[in-house]
Amino acid sequence: MTNDLKVHILECGAMGSDIEQMIGSPKYRATRHDHNRASTWASIASHAVLIEHPGGTILWDSTVNRNWETEWAGTGLADIIPYDQVTEEQYLDSRLRQLGYETSDIDQVILSHLHMDHAGDAKLFDNGHTELLVHETEWREARAFEGFFSGGHIKADYENLDFHTVSGDIEIIPGVKLIETPGHTWGMMSLLVDLPNDGPIIFTSDAVYLEETLEQRHWGAVVWDNQAWLSSVDKLLALQEKTGAMMVFGHDSKQMATLRTAPGSFYS
Numbered sequence: 001m002t003n004d005l006k007v008h009i010l011e012c013g014a015m016g017s018d019i020e021q022m023i024g025s026p027k028y029r030a031t032r033h034d035h036n037r038a039s040t041w042a043s044i045a046s047h048a049v050l051i052e053h054p055g056g057t058i059l060w061d062s063t064v065n066r067n068w069e070t071e072w073a074g075t076g077l078a079d080i081i082p083y084d085q086v087t088e089e090q091y092l093d094s095r096l097r098q099l100g101y102e103t104s105d106i107d108q109v110i111l112s113h114l115h116m117d118h119a120g121d122a123k124l125f126d127n128g129h130t131e132l133l134v135h136e137t138e139w140r141e142a143r144a145f146e147g148f149f150s151g152g153h154i155k156a157d158y159e160n161l162d163f164h165t166v167s168g169d170i171e172i173i174p175g176v177k178l179i180e181t182p183g184h185t186w187g188m189m190s191l192l193v194d195l196p197n198d199g200p201i202i203f204t205s206d207a208v209y210l211e212e213t214l215e216q217r218h219w220g221a222v223v224w225d226n227q228a229w230l231s232s233v234d235k236l237l238a239l240q241e242k243t244g245a246m247m248v249f250g251h252d253s254k255q256m257a258t259l260r261t262a263p264g265s266f267y268s
C-alpha cells in the first residue's frame with residue numbers, strides 16, 4: 001500500500017433501459033402468473049475509475065462513446081439502452097480534463113470487458129503512449145464472432161487497437177489487483193484497489209450490475225454463461241467477506257448518488 005494512492009470515480013451520466021435488461025428477475029418480468037407486468041424504464045449509471053498511483057496513472061473502463069447513436073447504428077442498442085442521460089461535463093474526456101488530464105496523459109487503460117458501454121471510448125487512448133489492457137480470453141473471443149456486433153460487443157470499438165492481455169488474478173501494480181469474474185462475458189474482470197485510508201474497494205463492473213443483483217441473483221439480458229456468472233458473483237462476495245471491501249457496482253445509479261465522485265472528492 002502506498003499513501004499516494006488515490007481513486008477518483010468518474011461519474012459519466014447514465015443510459016436508459018428497461019430494468020429487466022439489468023435484472024431478468026420475475027420481480028420485473030411478466031411471468032406465467034402475471035402476463036401484464038408493466039415495464040420500468042430505469043437509469044443505468046455509467047462510470048470509469050481513475051487511479052493515481054506513484055507507479056502511473058491508470059484508467060479502469062472507458063464508458064460510452066459520444067457518437068453512440070452513429071456507432072451503434074444497425075445494432076438496435078440505441079433504442080434499447082440509449083446513452084441519453086449525460087451532459088457535456090459528464091463525458092469521459094471532460095471528467096479527465098476536470099482532474100487535469102488529457103487522454104494522452106494516461107499510462108494504462110484497463111477494460112473490464114469489451115462491451116460498448118465499457119470500451120466505447122478506448123479509441124481516445126490510441127496515442128502511442130497509453131497501454132491498453134484486457135483479459136486474453138475477452139480479446140480472443142470478442143474478435144472471433146461473425147459480423148460486426150454481437151450482444152454488447154461492437155468490433156469497431158476495439159478491433160483496430162493494440163491491446164496487451166492478462167490472465168489470472170494478478171496484482172498489476174502494488175495495491176491494484178485484477179480479478180477474473182467471467183460469466184457476463186468470456187473474459188470479464190473486476191478490480192480490487194487497496195487504499196491506505198479508505199480500505200479496499202472492489203469495482204465489479206458488469207460482474208454485478210446493481211446492488212439488487214446480489215439479492216435477486218438473476219442475470220440481465222446479456223450474459224454469456226449463467227453458471228459462470230453465478231460463480232463469479234459468489235467469488236466477489238467471498239472476496240468482500242475476506243477483505244471487508246466496499247463493492248462499487250457496474251451500473252447502479254442509486255449507489256452512484258451515495259459515492260464520492262470526481263472532481264469534487266475521491267478515495268485514498
Ligand SMILES: [Zn+2]
Pocket residue numbers: 113115152184206
Ligand atoms: Zn457488459
